[in-house]
Amino acid sequence: MSLLQVRNLIVEFPTRRGTLRALDDISFDIAPGEILGVVGESGAGKSLTGAAIIGLLEPPGRVAGGEIVLEGRRIDTLGYEQMRHIRGRRIGAIFQDPLTSLNPLYTVGRQLVETIRTHLPVGEAEARRRAVSLLQDTGIPAAEQRIDHYPHQFSGGMRQRVVIALALAAEPKLIVADEPTTALDVSIQAQIIQLLKRLCRERGAAVMLITHDMGVIAETCDRVAVMYAGRIAEIGPVREVIHQPAHPYTAGLMASIPDMDSDRERLNQIDGAMPRLNAIPQGCAYNPRCPRVFERCRQARPELLAAGATRAACWLHDTQVRP
Amino acid sequence: MNKTLARWYDSDVGYSFRTSPVAMVAAVIAFVCIFCSVFAGWVAPHNPFDLASLDLMDARLPPAWMEGGSAKYLLGTDDQGRDILSALIYGARISLVVGVVSVLLSVFVGVLLGLMAGFWGGWLDAFLMRLCDVMLSFPAILVALLIAGVGRALFPDAHESLAFGVLIFAIALTGWVQYARTVRGSTLVERGKEYVQAARVMGVPPLRIMLRHVLPNVLGPVLVLATIQVATAIITEATLSFLGVGVPPTSPSLGTLINNGNAVLFSGEWWVLVFPGAMLVLLALSVNLLGDWLRDALNPRLR
Amino acid sequence: MNAAVNTVNTAPLVVAHDLAKTFDVSAPWLNRVLERKPRTLLHAVDGVSFEIERGRTLALVGESGCGKSTVARLLVGLYEPTRGGMRFDGQDAQAAYRSSAGRQLRRRIQMIFQDPYASLNPRWLVEDIIAEPLREHGILSGKEAIRERVGELLRSVGLSALDMAKYPHQFSGGQRQRISIARALATAPEFLVCDEPTSALDVSVQAQVLNIMKDLQRERGLTYLFISHNLAVVRHVSDQVGVMYLGRLVELADKAELFARPRHPYTRMLLDAIPQMHAVGRARTPVQGEVPNPLNPPTGCAFHPRCPHANARCSAERPVLTSSGGVRVACHAVQEGRI
Numbered sequence: 001m002s003l004l005q006v007r008n009l010i011v012e013f014p015t016r017r018g019t020l021r022a023l024d025d026i027s028f029d030i031a032p033g034e035i036l037g038v039v040g041e042s043g044a045g046k047s048l049t050g051a052a053i054i055g056l057l058e059p060p061g062r063v064a065g066g067e068i069v070l071e072g073r074r075i076d077t078l079g080y081e082q083m084r085h086i087r088g089r090r091i092g093a094i095f096q097d098p099l100t101s102l103n104p105l106y107t108v109g110r111q112l113v114e115t116i117r118t119h120l121p122v123g124e125a126e127a128r129r130r131a132v133s134l135l136q137d138t139g140i141p142a143a144e145q146r147i148d149h150y151p152h153q154f155s156g157g158m159r160q161r162v163v164i165a166l167a168l169a170a171e172p173k174l175i176v177a178d179e180p181t182t183a184l185d186v187s188i189q190a191q192i193i194q195l196l197k198r199l200c201r202e203r204g205a206a207v208m209l210i211t212h213d214m215g216v217i218a219e220t221c222d223r224v225a226v227m228y229a230g231r232i233a234e235i236g237p238v239r240e241v242i243h244q245p246a247h248p249y250t251a252g253l254m255a256s257i258p259d260m261d262s263d264r265e266r267l268n269q270i271d272g273a274m275p276r277l278n279a280i281p282q283g284c285a286y287n288p289r290c291p292r293v294f295e296r297c298r299q300a301r302p303e304l305l306a307a308g309a310t311r312a313a314c315w316l317h318d319t320q321v322r323p
Numbered sequence: 324m325n326k327t328l329a330r331w332y333d334s335d336v337g338y339s340f341r342t343s344p345v346a347m348v349a350a351v352i353a354f355v356c357i358f359c360s361v362f363a364g365w366v367a368p369h370n371p372f373d374l375a376s377l378d379l380m381d382a383r384l385p386p387a388w389m390e391g392g393s394a395k396y397l398l399g400t401d402d403q404g405r406d407i408l409s410a411l412i413y414g415a416r417i418s419l420v421v422g423v424v425s426v427l428l429s430v431f432v433g434v435l436l437g438l439m440a441g442f443w444g445g446w447l448d449a450f451l452m453r454l455c456d457v458m459l460s461f462p463a464i465l466v467a468l469l470i471a472g473v474g475r476a477l478f479p480d481a482h483e484s485l486a487f488g489v490l491i492f493a494i495a496l497t498g499w500v501q502y503a504r505t506v507r508g509s510t511l512v513e514r515g516k517e518y519v520q521a522a523r524v525m526g527v528p529p530l531r532i533m534l535r536h537v538l539p540n541v542l543g544p545v546l547v548l549a550t551i552q553v554a555t556a557i558i559t560e561a562t563l564s565f566l567g568v569g570v571p572p573t574s575p576s577l578g579t580l581i582n583n584g585n586a587v588l589f590s591g592e593w594w595v596l597v598f599p600g601a602m603l604v605l606l607a608l609s610v611n612l613l614g615d616w617l618r619d620a621l622n623p624r625l626r
Numbered sequence: 627m628n629a630a631v632n633t634v635n636t637a638p639l640v641v642a643h644d645l646a647k648t649f650d651v652s653a654p655w656l657n658r659v660l661e662r663k664p665r666t667l668l669h670a671v672d673g674v675s676f677e678i679e680r681g682r683t684l685a686l687v688g689e690s691g692c693g694k695s696t697v698a699r700l701l702v703g704l705y706e707p708t709r710g711g712m713r714f715d716g717q718d719a720q721a722a723y724r725s726s727a728g729r730q731l732r733r734r735i736q737m738i739f740q741d742p743y744a745s746l747n748p749r750w751l752v753e754d755i756i757a758e759p760l761r762e763h764g765i766l767s768g769k770e771a772i773r774e775r776v777g778e779l780l781r782s783v784g785l786s787a788l789d790m791a792k793y794p795h796q797f798s799g800g801q802r803q804r805i806s807i808a809r810a811l812a813t814a815p816e817f818l819v820c821d822e823p824t825s826a827l828d829v830s831v832q833a834q835v836l837n838i839m840k841d842l843q844r845e846r847g848l849t850y851l852f853i854s855h856n857l858a859v860v861r862h863v864s865d866q867v868g869v870m871y872l873g874r875l876v877e878l879a880d881k882a883e884l885f886a887r888p889r890h891p892y893t894r895m896l897l898d899a900i901p902q903m904h905a906v907g908r909a910r911t912p913v914q915g916e917v918p919n920p921l922n923p924p925t926g927c928a929f930h931p932r933c934p935h936a937n938a939r940c941s942a943e944r945p946v947l948t949s950s951g952g953v954r955v956a957c958h959a960v961q962e963g964r965i
Contacts, residue, residue, distance in 0.1 A: 016338055041828035041829065041830060041831075042799075042828055155916050155919075156916075157916050158916070185689035185690055185855070185916075185917060186689060186855060186857075186896060186899050186900060187689060187895060187896065187899045187916075187917075188916060189899070189901065190899040190901070193901070212828065212829065213901065214829075214903045215900065215901030215902055215903045216901045217903075218901065218902065218903045218904070219901045219902070242903060242904070243904075252830065253829060253830060254903070256829055256830045256832075256833035257829050257833075257858070257903060258833075258836070258856075258858040258859050258861065258862040259858055259902070259903055259904060265840075266837050266840070267833040267836055267837055267862060268833065269830065269833040269834045269837055270830045270833070271834075273798055273800065273801075273831065274828075516744040516745075517739040517740070517741055517744045517745035518744060518745050518746055518747040520699075520704060520737075520739065521737065521739065521745055521806075521809070522758070523703075523704060524702045524703070524704060524732065524735075524736065524737045525732060525736075525758065525759050525762055525813075526728065526729050526732040526733075526762060526763070527758070527762055536747055536750075539747075539749040540747070540748065540749055
C-alpha cells in the first residue's frame with residue numbers, strides 16, 4: 001500500500017485579478033521507503049506541492065480540490081491542531097536554508113529534545129540520549145558537547161545535518177526535503193546527499209526530494225516526477241526518465257543541462273519561457289515551445305499516459321491520436 | 324497625466340485605496356479641509372482678521388441652531404465678534420501650512436543626512452547617528468519651546484514671518500531624525516545591491532549614484548512617515564500655540580483659538596473651544612488615517 | 627618596430643600579477659580595547675596571478691569563501707588591491723582607476739553580475755538603464771541616436787527594441803540577465819567580467835544565456851573572465867580554468883587538460899563531488915571536512931587538513947604555483963611526484 005497518495009490535487013491563489021491555479025490536477029504516489037524526486041524549473045510548482053503536503057501553504061493559497069492521503073488517512077482536510085501532530089511525527093520537513101530553519105535563540109539540543117518529546121512519549125533524559133545519538137548518526141563530531149551549542153556555532157553543512165536530525169527526530173515515515181542542498185557548497189552537497197540517503201534507508205523513511213538539480217536526482221532517487229507549469233509532465237524510474245525521456249519537455253531539459261561528459265559548441269536551448277500562471281495555454285501547457293507539437297496538443301490537455309517504462313502527459317503517446 | 328493616473332488607479336496601491344472605506348473617507352475629509360484652507364478667502368463667510376468688519380454687538384453669539392444664534396455666524400462668535408467658522412477655516416490654513424512646510428523641511432534635511440550617512444559611512448555616519456541619538460533624547464515639545472523661546476529672546480520685535488519661520492524650524496528640528504535613520508538603513512541596503520555596483524563599474528561619479536540611483540529607491544518609507552508626521556506637526560504647532568509660544572497672535576491658528584476658548588470656557592461660551600478643537604481632531608485624524616492606510620498599502624512591496 | 631607591433635597584438639589582454647586583497651573585519655575599536663581582541667584580517671585573495679589572451683575565456687571556479695568574486699571586483703576597480711595589480715593591454719589598471727585615465731579604461735572593461743533581480747535599478751526604464759553608459763561616457767548624444775543604439779543592443783541579446791519602454795520587474799530572470807548583458811555591451815568593451823551570471827537562472831534559461839554569450843564572444847572578439855561554482859557550465863564556456871581555494875589559485879590549466887587530468891587534490895575532489903546526471907545511482911565516497919573559516923586559514927597549504935596526500939611539509943610550507951607540462955599547480959605532492 002502506498003505511504004502517500006496525492007490524487008487530483010489542485011492548489012489555487014485567489015487574487016484580485018482572478019484566481020490563479022498554481023497546481024493543476026497533480027497525482028502521484030510514494031511507496032514506503034522510496035525516494036521520489038520532484039524536479040522542475042522556477043514556477044513549476046514543486047515547492048508548492050511539498051508545502052501542500054506538509055500543510056504549510058501560505059494563505060491566500062489553498063487546496064481547492066483533490067486529496068492527499070497519508071497512510072490511508074486524508075490529511076488535506078485536517079485542522080491546524082491535527083496537522084500539527086502529523087507534522088514531525090508522520091512527516092518530517094527539510095528546507096533549503098539551514099540558517100533560517102533553526103531557531104537561533106535555542107540550543108540545538110533543546111530544539112531536538114522539544115521535537116522528540118512533543119511527538120514521542122519519552123522522558124527528558126531519554127529524549128536527550130536519543131538526540132545525542134541522532135547527532136552522532138548525522139556525522140556531527142563530539143555530539144555530546146555540540147548538542148548544547150547554538151545554531152550559529154555550526155557551519156552551513158553542519159547546520160543542515162542538524163536540520164536532518166531534527167526532521168528524523170520523531171521517526172516520521174515521510175520526509176519532504178525542499179532543495180536541501182542548493183544553498184551548500186558542492187563538496188558539502190555530496191556529503192549531505194549521501195547522509196540523507198543512508199539515514200532514510202536505515203530508518204525506512206520515504207523521501208520526497210524537491211530540487212531543480214538533475215544531478216542530485218540522478219544520484220539519489222528511485223523515481224522522479226518532472227513538473228511544468230503546475231502539472232506533472234512525466235513520472236517514472238529515474239534511469240528511464242533521464243536516458244529515455246518520453247516527454248519533449250523532459251528531453252529538452254536533459255539536453256540543455258551542461259554535463260561533464262560531452263563537449264558541445266552550443267547547448268540545446270528551449271526557446272521561450274515557462275508560461276505565467278495567468279497565461280497558461282489551452283491544451284497542453286508546453287505546446288507553444290514544443291518541437292513536436294501537433295493539432296491535438298492545442299486543443300486538449302493530455303493525461304499521464306503510459307510511455308515505455310514511464311508515464312508522460314503527452315499526446316504523442318496516445319496511439320489513437322498521434323499523427 | 325491621464326496615463327499616469329490610469330496606471331496608479333489600476334495598481335495595487337490604487338486597488339487598496341478603492342477598497343478601503345476608511346482611506347476614502349479620510350481622503351475626502353482631508354481634501355475638503357485642504358481645499359477650504361487654500362481657498363479660505365472664498366469659502367469663509369467672513370474675514371475674522373479684518374478689524375473693520377467686526378461688530379462688537381455680535382460678540383459672544385452662540386451657534387446658529389441655538390437660541391440667540393444668528394444664521395450669519397453659523398458657529399457663533401467669540402468675545403470680539405469674530406465668526407468662529409471663519410476663524411476655524413483661516414486657522415486650519417495656518418495649521419496646515421505650518422505642518423506641511425515643517426514636514427517638508429525635516430524630510431529634506433533628514434533624507435539628505437540619511438543618504439550621506441548611509442552612502443559615505445565611516446566617521447560621518449557615526450557622527451550623524453550620534454547626533455540623532457542626542458536629538459531623540461530630548462522631548463519634542465521641549466526642543467520646540469526652547470527654539471521658540473530663544474527666537475523670541477533674540478528677536479523681540481521681529482516681524483511676523485520671522486516668528487513663523489522660527490516655529491517651522493522648531494517643529495522641523497524635532498522631526499528630521501526618523502527620516503535620517505530610515506533613509507540611512509535603506510541606503511545601506513541599496514548600496515550593496517548590484518545595480519549600484521554596476522554604476523560604479525561604469526564610472527558614474529558617487530554623487531550621481533547617490534541621487535539618481537539610490538534616492539528613488541529609498542523614498543518609499545519616507546512618504547509614509549511624512550504623511551503621518553503632518554498630523555503630528557499640526558498637533559505640535561497647536562500645542563505650542565496653546566502654550567503661547569507658537570504663531571503670533573495676529574494670525575491665530577487652531578491652537579490659539581483653542582487657547583482663547585479655554586479662557587472663556589467656564590463662562591459658558593463652549594463653542595469658542597469646542598469647534599476649533601473638533602476641527603483640529605478632524606484634520607489630524609484624517610491625515611493620520613491616510614498615512615496609516617498608505618503604510619499598509621505600500622508595506623508588502625517595500626521589501 | 628614591426629616586431630614590437632606584432633607582439634602587442636598577441637600579448638595577453640589581461641595580466642593579473644600577485645593580486646591580493648585583505649579586509650579588516652575587526653570588531654569596533656572600543657570593543658577591541660575593552661575585550662583585548664586583536665585586529666581580525668580577512669585575506670580574501672592572497673596572491674593570485676593569471677593571464678587571459680584576447681578573445682578567450684578564463685573561468686575561475688571554487689566554493690564559497692575562495693575569493694573568486696573578490697578577484698572579479700579587483701579587476702574592474704570596485705576594490706583596491708592590497709598588493710599586486712592587473713595590467714590591461716599593457717597599461718597599469720590600478721593606477722588608471724585612481725586617476726582620470728580610469729574613465730577610458732572603464733569603457734573597455736565591463737561587468738555582469740549574479741543576481742538578475744538586483745542588478746537593474748527597479749525604478750528606471752530599461753531604456754535609461756542601457757543608455758546610462760552611453761550618456762555617462764558621452765558616446766552618443768541626442769535622444770534619437772541613443773534610442774536607436776539601445777534598440778540595437780536589445781536586439782543583439784535576443785530581446786525586442788520595444789522592451790526599452792518597460793520596467794525591470796516586467797521581465798523574467800533570464801531576460802533581465804540579457805538586459806544586463808546589453809548594458810555591459812553598450813560601450814563596446816573588450817573585456818567582460820562575469821560573476822556567476824547564470825547561477826540564479828533555471829537550466830533552460832541558463833542554456834539560452836550561455837549560448838548568447840558564446841555567440842557574442844565569437845562575433846565581437848570579446849574576452850571573458852567567467853566566475854562560477856558550477857564546473858559543468860565552466861566546461862561548456864571556458865578555454866582555460868583556474869581553481870581557487872581560500873584565496874589562492876591551486877591549479878590553472880587549459881580546460882581539456884584540467885577535466886581529463888586534474889592534478890591538484892582539491893580539483894580532483896571537486897570534479898568527483900559533482901552530482902552526475904548520467905551516472906544514475908552512482909555510489910561514491912565524498913571527501914570529508916568543510917571549507918575552513920577564511921578568518922583562520924590553516925598554516926602552510928590551505929587544503930592540507932582535507933587532503934589525503936598531505937604530509938609534514940604541507941602543513942608547514944605554502945606551495946607555490948609552479949608550471950609543469952603546460953599546467954600550473956600549487957601542490958607539494960604533485961611537485962614531488964607523489965601523485
